[in-house]
Amino acid sequence: MEENRLFPVFFKLNRLHVLVVGGGNIGHEKVNAMVQNCPEATITVVATWFLPEMETLAHEYHSITLLQKEFSCGDLLGKDLVIAATSDRELNHSIWEKAKCSKVLINVADTPELCDFYLGSIVQKGNLKIAISTNGKSPTVAKRLKQVLQEAIPDGLDEVLNKLQVIRDKLKGDFSEKVKQLNKITEVLVQDKDADKA
Template structure:
């Protein structure tokens, strides 16, 4: 039976340089996903043409740069991640080839076999962020799960996280002892109603 063997990672995009190739709807979707999660992310978008919405994004976010030109391998210099977001499969494949040679992680939109990473559906409640992956099988299922979790997780959870952060800093002892204390404190979060009585 096939299993999802992806290793979930949360990138600090404000410390990385991201290249998006494509100025159409796919590029817009990917740029929005990046910036919704990290408004301070450093994003360069290369394309022959840009949707007006992408031009608005570049005006709104000073860390977003639009470069109007055809893609070239030099665009990968200094980049940590690249997203091939054009509707041209041959161009996307060429971008993938250049990224692999340059040892830059790449996501090729709608082509799971050419992706080093996926952009999952994200559930966020303040500091809590949950990424959902279906291993590239069904982004639609991931979006539906996102809706369910977004509604199920209370907004007040961020307040709990902030208080636990303060408690964690005040705990004494080694790492193992601190983990035991935090497990005891947070046990109430997973108890059923009958267990709480």
């Protein structure tokens, strides 16, 4: 049976430079997702044309640069991540080849076999962020799970996280001792509700 062998990571996009190739719906969706999670994300979008919504995003977020031109190898210079988001499969494949030669991680929209990473569905409640992956099998299922988790996680959880950080900063001992103490303090978060009723 196939397993999801992806290793989840959270990029600090304010420290990286992302290239997005494509100014249409797919490109807009990817750029919008990034700035919703990191408003300071440095993103360069290369395309021969841009949706008005993409231009609006660039006006709203000054770390987005729009370059109206054909994609070229030089666009990869100084970039840490690339997203090929055009509707032209041949162009997307060419971008993938050039990114691989430049040793730049790439995501080719709607082509899982050409992706080094995926942009999953994200649930966020304050500082808590959960990324959901179906290993490229079904973005629709990921979106449904996002809805369920968004409703299930209480809005007040961010206050709990802030208080736990204060407690963690005051704890004494080495790392393993602090982990033991925090595990004891947070047991209440995973108590069996049925056991409470007994």
